[in-house]
Amino acid sequence: MRKKQIFALVLSAVLAAGSVVPGAVLPAVAAERESAAAGTESDIKSESAEEEESVSEPAEQEESVSEPAEQEESASEPAEQEESASESAEQGESAFEPAEQEESVSEPAEQEESVSEPAEQEESMTGPAAREDGTQGSTSPEDSAQGSAEQEDSTAASSEQTGGTAEAAEEEKGTTAARAEEKDNHFKAYLKGFEDRSYAIDITLSPGEERQMQIMVDADDYSGVSYIWKKNHEIVRQITEEEISQQNGIVSTDSLWVTGDGHSSYEVEVSDGFGNSQTIRFEISVDNRFSAYPEGVRIRESGLPDTQTTLFGFPGEEAVLHVCTRAEDTEGITYEWYDDNYNVMEENTDSLTVSFDSSFSRYSCYVRDRYGNSSEVYFNVRLAETFTAYPEGAAMDSEGEMAKEVSLSVNAGEKITLRVIAEPEEGINLTYSWENVPDDEDAPAGSYVTVIPEQSQEYWCYVEDQYGDYEEITFDVRVNHFDVRPQTGEFSGEAGEYISAIVYAKEGEKLNLSVLASGDDPSGFWYKWEKDGLEYGMYELLSEEGPSLEVTADYDYYYSCTAYDGLCNQKTVTFYIKPEEFDAYPENPALYGDGRKKDSKTIPAVKGETLTLKVITEAADMSGFHYQWYKSGNALEGETESTLTIMADESTYYRCRVSKDGIEETQYIDFSISVEGSSGPVITMNTAEYKDGGDTANAVYRAAYGEECTMRVTVKDTGASD
Incomplete structure (x- = not known):
């Protein structure tokens, strides 16, 4: 643009100075022609050959197009040629042609236009013209030949430069496309206030409320960012070129005002011009505080009424079904009634009259407000119990x-x-x-x-x-008064024809499972044994030969025996095999609220009183129990029975550890001794029991609720630490 302005100014100056009119010859051109007439034809041809050689070399032209510094140098050569041809030409006039040449060389996009314009000027200048002395003359053959050669050279150079420019533009276009493919642009779009997600966004408005929804964009380059807003799949806003121009091409955010006029689905498509795009979806609903319910129903603790009611009546009586509604805006509420076969009824009102003509009928009313909120109300209409x-x-x-x-x-x-x-x-x-x-x-x-x-x-x-x-x-x-009972394990429950029993055993132990059936006539008794646990609903038939079966204990399976009496009676006993376990608790234990026995006990005593602490154990097999008693966390040597006799000389606590052969479980029973007049039981942590070398010692003391106790920690300096 700047070079076009320079060209226009120079041309205006020249026209003003020379009063050029159609058919006139510029002074510099006239001087050049006179000098050419005085020279020999060989000199003219030599100069034309040199000009043609300097203009027509493709390598030099490509170099002059791609390197501006060399272009200016090559542009000055014609000026020197003109100066050598006519020293009498004025500097301002001779400078005009280099400006034209510089314009034609440095502006490839304008060369096609400039190719034809200089040709027309050349034609008007070289035709019959008025000379400076006012005489009329004609152009010499040498001048015409030189002008034609210069015109052809200029056209060829412009053509070659135009071709080079197209190739450069194509190359630049490919580079831009490649850059667009590779550019990450760190593009991200989101709805303001919901940066963490682009969907499942629910926004609730009050009736008629307006709110501005704003889309934010983070990117390295904002120049190509565009926005398309859709409401219920229809475009409602698309950012215009004018808006982008007003923001200087940087559109990092866009917004739309929405109104609480009903339920709507919005989606915003955002792209950045580099192939990155993102769609943000959100739902607008209107909270009209709407609810519908049958007349006369109770209000729940939540404040919402029941949506179903039952009406009773005698045959021939009529009932009025009435729907009540609550809402901030009650305009536009509609009602649709359905019978118990979901046939639409004609009435579009909040009430419906029906008759008690069958034992039971069900009616429903679908109620909606104008904002898309709805509720369904049910009426059960049945005859009163006759x-x-x-x-x-x-x-x-x-x-x-x-x-x-x-x-x-x-x-x-x-x-x-x-x-x-x-x-x-x-x-x-x-x-x-x-x-x-x-x-x-x-x-x-x-x-x-x-x-x-x-x-x-x-x-x-x-x-x-x-x-x-x-x-x-x-x-x-x-x-037949038929009944069946398990003979192995412990009875654990009965529900109708199904009975369960638990058998405690070691894994792999041989067991003999058996049942006992009874009835008035036992002649038709028979039994079916099955193994379950393979797959859900899959059973393996084991035997149909008698009331007992030998199995190997496996905790992954259970066994069932179904007994039949031949008179359409049957009962099933299921045996569940579990690892042996035991229970331990203090003698005369306190109980939890659910009836379980507590594993700790507080015993009040008078100082000097003799007390016997006793642990009760329960197990299917009572052999193999082991006991170890502790006082204040220290093991009492030789105290390995289920009872311990002590002298109550101070408030303290005792513990008994209970274990059983073949069972990994260990239980602890605690006794808290509270001596009258004492300050309460003392808890002592003995760190010698901890062999891991850590800095923490742990002690567990079970106390009754509200019981007072003293915590005492003994520290001994061994010199081994700070």
């Missing part, structure tokens, strides 16, 4: 109602009457339907039936009123 029914001999359940099932035991072939006790409301008619009653039994007679079971089985009676409401009553009749 009767109660239960089997004769049933017990009351945990809720204070009579159980709907009863279990009865009889001998095989014994006759038994099954009876249903029913209490209907006034105007209610009941019908009874019995199932699993053989055709040869006494015909059902309403609320009772008499059967003679040959094996254990269940009978059912369905009691129904005229509106379709019914109760199912179950009679579980067991014959």
Whole structure:
């Protein structure tokens, strides 16, 4: 641009000085032509050859294009040639042509345009022109030849320079692309306030609230950063070139104002021009403090009401289902009602009237506000209880109602009457339907039936009123008085037909597992032994030959025996094999709240009183126990029994360590002796018990809650440390 301005100024000056008009000849050109006419034709040709040689050498042109210093030097050579051809030319006029040459050499992008313009000027200057003395003349053949040669040389040089410029531009473009691929730019984009993530961002606004959402960018180079904002997948903002220009091309942040007018999903696509990009996603929701609930429900401790209620009524009655709502903005709330088959109902109101025409119906109302918040409210509509029914001999359940099932035991072939006790409301008619009653039994007679079971089985009676409401009553009749108990291990629980037992044994020990079955008729007893623990739900059948089985103790498996009596009775005993363990505690122990025995005890005493401390142990095998007593952390030599007799001369504490052969577990039982008038038990830490050479000695003392004790530490200087 600067060189264009220089060229324009020089041309203006020359035009002003020479009053150049179409057809006029510049003084410098006229002087040159006169000098050329005076010379010989050979001199003219020699000078033209030298100029052609200096202009047409490709190597020198490439060097002049790529090195500005040499360009200026080559640009001065034509000026010297002109000076030697015409010494009478003025310096200002002769300087005009070097300026033109410098412009054509140093501005490759303008050379194509400058190639045609000098050619036109050359043509106007070399044609018929008015000389300085006012006479008209024509250009000599030598002048025309020289002008044509100069024009061709200038055109060729411009063409070569233009080609070199295109190649350089292409090379520069490839370099820029390669740099863009390699550049990391340390690009990062994020929503202000959420630097740690670019998704799963939930922002809650109040109704109508406005908030500015700002995207921040960290990068080495911000020149190519752009932003595209989308709301619900539609573009709502895209940064413009004008905005980028206003910020001098550095756009390190962009923002958008959002309004709490409903639930919306936003995403912002940010890129940096170097191939790096990032998308930030966030959700806008509106907290209208909205809730919907059935009329009359209770309010929970959280402050929120229940969303479900049950209404009772008698046949033919109507019920009004009403939905209540709470919200900051109650405008635009809509209601959609559904029946129990999820069919949409016509009513779009907060109330619905229904009839009690079936035993049970369920209605729901889907309630929404205009901000996208919603809630579903449920109404269970059922007929009021028109009767109660239960089997004769049933017990009351945990809720204070009579159980709907009863279990009865009889001998095989014994006759038994099954009876249903029913209490209907006034105007209610009941019908009874019995199932699993053989055709040869006494015909059902309403609320009772008499059967003679040959094996254990269940009978059912369905009691129904005229509106379709019914109760199912179950009679579980067991014959043979069948039962099964484990004979190995300890009984640990029973649930219906399933019984469990624990067997303590060493890994690899041979065990004989057995069960005992009993009943009125044992002739049909048989047993099935299985091994479990291989895979979930997979069993290995071991035996079907008797009530006992020899196995090898393996803690990874358990064994089960199912006993059958041939009369549809069965029970299963499962044996769990565990490592042997024991329990130890003080005699007459205190108990925890859950009934477990405490392993420590405080004993008050009078000074001089004789006390006997005793440890109680429990195990399947009571042999192999070992005891060691301690006083204030120091082992008492020779005290290796389960009891210790002491003289209560001071408040202190005793401990008994209990172990058992074959069991890694060790238990400690603590006794705190509190002597009346004493300052309380003394805890002494004996560091000699610690062989690791560390600087820390640890002591554990178990005290009762609120008990006072004295901590005493004895330090002896051995001279071995500071």
